[in-house]
Amino acid sequence: MRLKKSIMLSTILLSTCISTQAQAAWYDNVWDWLEDNVAAPVVDASQVTLSWLDSHVIAPIEGLATDVDGYVSILEATMSDHGYLSTYGQAYIPATQDAGPNGTLNIITFNIKGFPEALNGISDNEAQELSQFIENWQADIIGLQENWVRTDAITSQLSLDNYPYRTQYWAGTPTTFGDGLLTLSRYSLDQDKVQYHEWNKCNGTLLEYLTGAVSSPDCATEKGFTISEIEIAKDFIIHFYNLHGNTGHNRANNQSDLNQVSEMIQAYSAGFPVIIVGDFNIYFEQNSDRAHQYQLMLDFKAQTGMTFTCEEEPVNGVIEGCDRIDYIGYRNNPKFEFSHTPLVDNRLDHNNISDHAPRIGQLHWVNTYAYKTPIEYPPVDLAISLKASSGKYFTAEGNGGSTVNANRDDQGSWESFNLRLEQARYFTGCIQSGDLVSIRTQDGYYFSAQTDGSLDADRTQLGNWETFSLINHDDNSGCLENNDRISFRSHHGQFIVGESDGDAHADRTDIGAWEIITINM
Structure with a gap:
């Protein structure tokens, strides 16, 4: 039995060297065949000895555990859960009230160090203790990172009174750890609209980490970022980004991570207020050893309009105060303006359970439209055509x-x-980015996006499936104009696309070149 377990473990360990994009398919197609055609026959025929496996597979990672069972425990932790896991929140109830003139939001970012214990992660008991800390903090929105294998424990002490809305956790494939990201919110959050994005680049497999070749097994995870649309009020929807950056201070990976997030903020979140939290794994300080990281963060700020709560007044043009890797940032939009309370030390007590101190930021928002006199504008109905990429x-x-x-x-x-x-969303005198629109043919039929991603023009009555959120890539706050580049997001959270073969669908989860449409008036 031990020989058979060793063979199967060797197979799993080898699979961790494969890129995360290929692991799921590799595992599903090969596992059953290996069980019947490799492990069992080898045991019976004694064609492979335990000593060979010990010297070529087990010995290179000796010291992590005392025997094969120790190594297996690492893999069992990730194999036991995969796919999307429930985090025991309540069903989505949309906000019904408009925003008041002002308010405050307490935002927390926290890397909980939630790897399996054999990889120096916290235990279930420690995760339950952190869960009680989080419950007691009673924050408005929290972004957790490194929730790799502790979903049940980390949610065990959370009440629906304080954190009714929670994103599902992506636990990965049978041979990966998932993204480790979990967002908790006091305000309404529709799980069906949550987006999960894996980084384009990664560094380090689990086997490389176990042998000491790399400092973190990023490629054994689906690290990246999530986007949640959190409804502070009916007319106040925040795009909340929760991310965990690649480790190892690899410049190409750092640049790629920030580029991915920046592109989504500029395209998908055009016109929306944005809050971003997470373990960036990038130091935002001017340091000779990390000069490129400081510049990357400056570029990210310039591209996205983001302000970080750790920022102090620049000294000789240099931003100070952000000598850390866990950040909370925000960006205004025309209607809602943020500011933050400077804190001498924004770390929260958590009994030193994680190697990252939780950070809190207090954001103040002002509704700049609150005291404007309402004006009754005539209905906006534009004659248009739409040109695909x-x-x-x-x-x-x-x-x-x-x-x-x-x-x-x-x-x-x-x-x-x-x-x-x-x-x-803000102004009824013209169509702006973020507005809800309909598209109607000359014979009075509405465009309708179906649940299967098809796009028809066969409805005579207006319903949810016949409305689309318009995103203006050329102007995120002004009125829609001729030749603006736009995108349409359906009620199902999918984007309209004009395919290269001439088909049209409403089935894309992201905005790329083919999801950008030019409007002619």
Whole structure:
């Protein structure tokens, strides 16, 4: 039995050297075959000896545990849970009240060191103690990182009174640890709209980490960031980013991480207020040993308009106060403006259980529209056409009553639509980024996004599936203008795309080149 377990363990360990993108498929296709055709026959025929496995597989990582069972415990921790796990929050209830004139938000970011104990992570008992700390803090929004294998324990002491809304946890594949990210909120959060993004780059497999070749097994995880749309009020929706950056101070990885987040903030979150928290694994201080990291953070601020709560008044043009890697940042939008309370020390007590101190930021927001006199504007209904990235026009086949394509060279009646403002986020006098709109054909049929991602123009009544959030990539606060580049997000959280083959769908989870549409008025 020990020989068989060693063979299977060797197979698992070898699988951890494979990129995370390939691991899931590799595991599913090979595991059963190995059990029947490799492990069992080898044991029976004695073709491989335990001493060979000990010297070639076990010995290189000796010292982490005393025997094979110790190594197996590491893999069992990640194999036991995979896919999306419940975090025991309540079902989504949308906000119903408009925002008042001002308010305060207490935001926390906390890396809990939640690896398996064999990898020097915290125990279930320690995670339960942290859970009680978090419950007692009664923050408004918390972003947790490194919740690798402690989901049940870390949520065990949390009440629905303090943290009713919680993102599901992505626990990864059977041979990876997941993303480790968990967002807790006092305010409404729709799990169906939560986005999970893995980093494009990573460094270090589990086997490399166990043998001391790297400082962290990033490639054995799906590190990245999540985006939650948190409804402080009906008209006050924050895009909340929770991230965990790559370790090892690899410049290419650091740059890639920040570029990914910056692109999403500029495109997906255009027009929305943004809060970002997490373990960036980048030092935002001017230090000769880490000069490139300071510059990367400066560039990130310039690209996104972000302000970090750790920032102090610049001295000789140099930002000081952020000599850490755990940050809380924010960005305003035209309606809601943030500021923060400077704190001498924003660390929270957590009994020194994690190697990262939890950080708290107190944000104050002001509704700049609160005291403006309401003006009754006439309905906004624009005559438009839509051009895909391929250069082809979107068309409603039959002038409505059928499907939508993106394959016409010229604009005719089937390619002419009415874009109507259905629900303004801030201002009813024109269409702005973040507004809810409908698209109607000349014969009175509405564009409709289906749950399977298809896009039709066959509805005569306006409902949720016939409305879209408009994102303006050229102007996130002004009025929609001719030739602006825009995207449409459906009620199901998917984006409209004009495919290169002329098809049109509403099935994309991210905004790329093919999800950007040019509007002609």
